Amino acid sequence: MFRSLKITLEMIKIEHTIFALPFAFLGAVLAAKGLPAWNQILWIVVAMVGARSAAMAFNRLVDRDFDAANPRTEMRAIPAGLLSAQFVALFTIASAALFFLAAFMLNRLTLILSPVALASILFYSYTKRFTAFSHLVLGWCLSIAPTGAWIAVRGAIDSPTPLLLSLAVMLWTAGFDIVYACQDRDFDEQAGLRSIPQKFGVARALWISRGLHAAMFAALAVIYSLTGLHWIGLLGIIATALLLIYQHRLVRADDLSRLNMAFFTTNAYVSVILFITIAADIFLIK
Numbered sequence: 001m002f003r004s005l006k007i008t009l010e011m012i013k014i015e016h017t018i019f020a021l022p023f024a025f026l027g028a029v030l031a032a033k034g035l036p037a038w039n040q041i042l043w044i045v046v047a048m049v050g051a052r053s054a055a056m057a058f059n060r061l062v063d064r065d066f067d068a069a070n071p072r073t074e075m076r077a078i079p080a081g082l083l084s085a086q087f088v089a090l091f092t093i094a095s096a097a098l099f100f101l102a103a104f105m106l107n108r109l110t111l112i113l114s115p116v117a118l119a120s121i122l123f124y125s126y127t128k129r130f131t132a133f134s135h136l137v138l139g140w141c142l143s144i145a146p147t148g149a150w151i152a153v154r155g156a157i158d159s160p161t162p163l164l165l166s167l168a169v170m171l172w173t174a175g176f177d178i179v180y181a182c183q184d185r186d187f188d189e190q191a192g193l194r195s196i197p198q199k200f201g202v203a204r205a206l207w208i209s210r211g212l213h214a215a216m217f218a219a220l221a222v223i224y225s226l227t228g229l230h231w232i233g234l235l236g237i238i239a240t241a242l243l244l245i246y247q248h249r250l251v252r253a254d255d256l257s258r259l260n261m262a263f264f265t266t267n268a269y270v271s272v273i274l275f276i277t278i279a280a281d282i283f284l285i286k
Contacts, residue, residue: 107155110151176213231281
């Protein structure tokens with residue numbers, strides 16, 4: 001059991017929760033205009049871990065046949081025989097239960113909306129089967145984090161700020177997921193799966209990704225203006241723009257060799273930098 005659990009956590013890359021967790025914290029800090037209550041922070045973390053674990057495990061479960069056929073993913077735990085589909089299904093159910101428990105412990109509206117959030121992140125796993133715009137669905141799934149955290153703190157959506165932050169997260173996520181999907185363009189074509197690179201080609205897909213990230217920067221600029229942030233928050237937004245530019249300089253249509261660096265390294269920095277700088281702005285500048 002311990003070995004299977006360890007392999008499952010490696011399979012779902014539990015450490016990549018860092019992509020979305022800082023945005024949840026950012027939504028919570030903006031909602032509280034400072035530090036939320038410690039019990040709120042605890043249950044927001046539990047909700048994020050539970051939701052992401054359920055989503056990733058479910059994705060690996062329903063995509064196991066595609067993973068087995070793709071040379072890039074054929075050694076993932078389920079197609080490689082390291083985990084059974086039954087164990088992963090049980091892990092998915094347990095993670096979903098953890099998510100619902102966290103929602104229950106936060107407030108009534110969080111609990112009411114939790115089935116919508118869970119349904120969204122599970123539904124994503126099927127979208128590549130029928131739409132090239134699955135990247136936007138993935139963006140929607142991650143964008144739930146900041147607004148969900150805002151609701152967890154305030155019990156209501158009483159400002160456009162969390163919605164704008166969610167919009168920024170959706171555009172950011174869709175943009176970097178398009179970049180990541182470029183490496184599977186040929187396989188998607190053969191397997192009948194759909195994506196922006198499969199539909200438009202890698203070169204055009206990269207331009208679409210750049211456009212989405214430019215729109216993300218615009219959303220962050222509106223947030224900066226709306227929330228009355230100061231120079232620390234502005235530095236974070238500028239640093240984010242520079243990181244996104246650097247990400248797109250790493251990847252070209254005729255050279256995807258640095259794609260993993262562009263995807264994993266720069267995107268982890270984006271979420272962390274925005275959280276640190278905007279939170280510092282709120283805490284340090286009154």
